[in-house]
Amino acid sequence: MKRNIKKIFFALLFFFPIILHAQINNNNRPNIIMIFSDDHAYQATSAYGNKLISTPNIDRIASEGALLTNNFVTNSICGPSRATLLTGKYSHLNGYKFNERKFDFNQQVFPAVLQQNNYQTAWIGKLHLGNLPYNGFNYFNVLPGQGVYYNPDFINNKNDTVRYNGYVTDLITSFSIDWLNSRDTSKPFFLVVGEKATHREWLPSLEDLGAYDSIDFPLPANFYDNYDNRLAAKDQDMTIDKTMQLENDLKVHIDYSKNHIYNRFTPEQKQIFSNYYDKISKEFDEKKLIGKNLVRWKYERYLKDYYATAKSLDRNIGKILDYLDKTGLSKNTVVIYASDQGFYLGEHGWFDKRFMYEESLRSAFMIRYPGVIKPKTVIPQFVSNIDWAPTLLDIAHAQIPAAIQGISFLKLLKKKKDVVIPWRNQVYYHYYEYPQPHHVHPHFGIRTEKYKLIYFYEGMSSWELYDLSKDPHEVHNVYHVKGNEKIIADLKNKLKKLIIQYKDDEALKMMEGK
């Protein structure tokens, strides 16, 4: 007995400093939840100033923390944005330039560094990297590919594909909360809640169908853009007018037997869904719209479905925030809301993304970090999605690998008033996927505070210059306007420096050939 007590005493003596050390370490390391949506335009949130709809739960993250008003992506599509999130690198260095490939998880991904720093990590929901996240994640339960909205399949980390009954955003929330409840509480955690919403075909939870039907959404100023002097903009395939489909996108006269999305419905779900969309189809038939009236109707229907899908998303974000409050986790948990890229809500007459124009170049990003970020902080500095990984590592007190191309913006978030922090005032962009889908010609370019210079190189050789201070809607390409030669030379010089800094050899060759 005595010997046992002695043993326990010595064991405690030995382990106590380790336990204490781990405890101190963990106390300094906050939990991190990144709610990462898909195609949710920053201009579709009330946090970023939309007054027609409201996203109270998303807004809560910004008002209790910081809103980043100039957060840009490096390549505005889904998979590449996620690859950049994981690696802190541009597409040409992480190897993921296009959607629908297989992301190489053998390379360094920042959640693996978090794991080395005692974090427990999980990705739940949409991943869309053509691969499973076996490196960097202790747990995953992800949608195959794009996933579907109703009664979706998930692939779990035992590699089983399981179909669940319910709406995708609700399921992702409940799986996330299940994981939080079952996690190892001795460790800090990093959880990505990978949302499918608000991706095309913009399907809300059944309870939100028609949520915005009473609102007439005004057309954006450049809705009827004629794409003058912009070859690539003229040549795209992403207009509400021609590309957006009445059946697949706007659910007019759905052929339920043929459509893989809807043949998962239970009879009850189908009833609710078709009750709503049958009315829309009837209205469509009765109106017999043509020309501008038809386009306008499509635009309205598009936004009504899109915003209703965002409403389901926002409610689910509220559930996560409530869970954190109820469990006392809010105090020591950083919450981020971001989207994988921006999206067009009728600007230039478009939906989708890809172009280096503002609505798709810029994405939502807000972060709440109690006790560290003052409520209602606004960060106007130029931040990029290459900076997300190093910032999260910095928050976790982990070392940032030298190969990461971005820089931590934690110091901007913590900033005291009147302290000037030197920061970049330009960003570099490079988009590749062509011709399908949407026929957007590959391009690279630079955005400064005042200007944007873009070079479209595949299938054409075409430069564009915008003075954003005079032309925020980017409809006047002034590249060939006399008097701009000096501005262009200066921007090309800056662009080339960025290309060299970020080691984009392919772009450098093109710049040197010019």
Ligand code: SGN
């Ligand atoms: C699908 C969509 C496209 C969209 C890409 C990429 N078509 O192909 O409109 O651009 O995904 O989106 S759909 O008819 O199948 O919905 S991304 O967000 O994954 O990059």
Ligand code: CA
């Ligand atoms: Ca996306």
